Amino acid sequence: MNDHASLLCHVNLANGFRGGERQTLLLVEALSEKGFKQKVIARKDSELVKRLQTISGIDVIEKNMFGFDAFSETSEKTLLHFHDSRSFPIFYLNGLLKSMKYIYTRRVQRSPKVNFMSKKIYKDSMKIVCLSSSIEDTVKESFGKSIDSLIIPSASAGFDHDxxxxxxxxxxxxxxxxxxxxxxxxxxxxxxxxxxxxxxxxxxxxxxxxxxxxxxxxxxxxxxxxxxxxxxxxxxxxxxxxxxxxxxxxxxxxxxxxxxxxxxxxxxxxxxxxxxxxxxxxxxxxxxxxxxxxxxxxxxxxxxxxxxxxxxxxxxxxxxxxxxxxxxxxxxxxxxxxxxxxxxxxxx
Structure with a gap:
């Protein structure tokens, strides 16, 4: 996998720092400790960016929410891992669905919006990762049982205490x-x-x-x-x-x-x-x-x-x-x- 590690690019354009951002950080950090080289596209000046900058071996790409060049530093060989859906419109409007490989981690229980764009994004994803069986159920109810999904739960942050x-x-x-x-x-x-x-x-x-x-x-x-x-x-x-x-x-x-x-x-x-x-x-x-x-x-x-x-x-x-x-x-x-x-x- 290390031969391909530099082809992995995480995407999380959240401005705040809540559960999804902490989980993104935990995964990037754990992969870095295993020697993986990664790119991360994140919101400019966000808390996530600040915390990512303490991790070695990663390339943090800061972008504005609606920056249409957000994916300019990736290639057709890159595997994009979306950790939130905020960048989906940019991804879709740039026509990248036709050329990019991607997976998406769905973190929320509520039913996703169903429209032409979302149907296309979910259908063409190499895998929809769901944190729980409940999320997987809502995804399949919304887009059909043929959606290729997988359950990978979040992790405890492993906090220490004084x-x-x-x-x-x-x-x-x-x-x-x-x-x-x-x-x-x-x-x-x-x-x-x-x-x-x-x-x-x-x-x-x-x-x-x-x-x-x-x-x-x-x-x-x-x-x-x-x-x-x-x-x-x-x-x-x-x-x-x-x-x-x-x-x-x-x-x-x-x-x-x-x-x-x-x-x-x-x-x-x-x-x-x-x-x-x-x-x-x-x-x-x-x-x-x-x-x-x-x-x-x-x-x-x-x-x-x-x-x-x-x-x-x-x-x-x-x-x-x-x-x-x-x-x-x-x-x-x-x-x-x-x-x-x-x-x-x-x-x-």
């Missing part, structure tokens, strides 16, 4: 039992208003539980307003030391209203955290109800009952923690990387 920093976090939060959440503060996607509701229920029952939301986003002010009378809700803002927070949580809550897989969920099980999640999208590929977490119904979810069980039953928490540390081995960076290497070899 025991001293973790202790400081514990001391700052005035509750003995911590329920954590990590994600963009966007209730329409991540469902954080249900965390506020849960915190209110815990307060009404005088449970010594603190709820910690790590992240930032468009609904931050809304969530703070809804919880202004709750002393058991904490907002950290955007942080880099995610592992320090994961190490102090007792339970991880994941109330997403739709989710392809959920990379922060993989980080939580890597730390052995019991999970309470809404049963949507690809989450059931990770969580088995009662074994390594609890799944609640999509409509009218009851997060409170499983939370109380975990709060009161340390033996249950320990059992689930052990199961999750074992489960997390299925979502290692090495396992994801080897799956992609196998795919690249087939395509090149």
């Amino acid at each position: 025991p001293e920093k973790s202790l400081e976090i514990r001391q700052e939060i005035k509750h003995d039992f911590l329920v954590g959440h990590i994600g963009s503060l966007d209730d329409s996607h991540k469902g954080q208003l249900d965390i506020i509701k849960l915190a209110r229920q815990a307060k009404s029952k005088a449970l010594d539980i603190g709820f910690v939301m790590v992240g930032s986003g468009r609904d931050e002010l809304l969530l703070k307003k809804e919880s202004k009378d709750l002393e058991n809700v904490y907002f950290t803002g955007q942080v880099e030391n995610i592992g320090d927070y994961l190490s102090v949580f007792d339970v991880f809550i994941f109330p997403s209203r739709h989710e392809g897989l959920g990379s922060s969920l993989l980080d939580a099980i890597h730390f052995g955290l019991p999970v309470i999640a809404r049963n949507v999208g690809g989450i059931s590929d990770i969580i088995e109800h009662g074994i390594n977490g609890f799944m609640v119904s999509e409509s009218g979810p009851d997060f409170f009952t499983p939370l109380v069980e975990l709060y009161e039953n340390e033996a249950k928490r320990q059992m689930i923690s052990k199961a999750n540390r074992e489960k997390s081995k299925e979502f290692s960076i090495e396992r994801m990387t080897q799956s992609y290497i196998s795919l690249y070899n087939q395509c090149l």
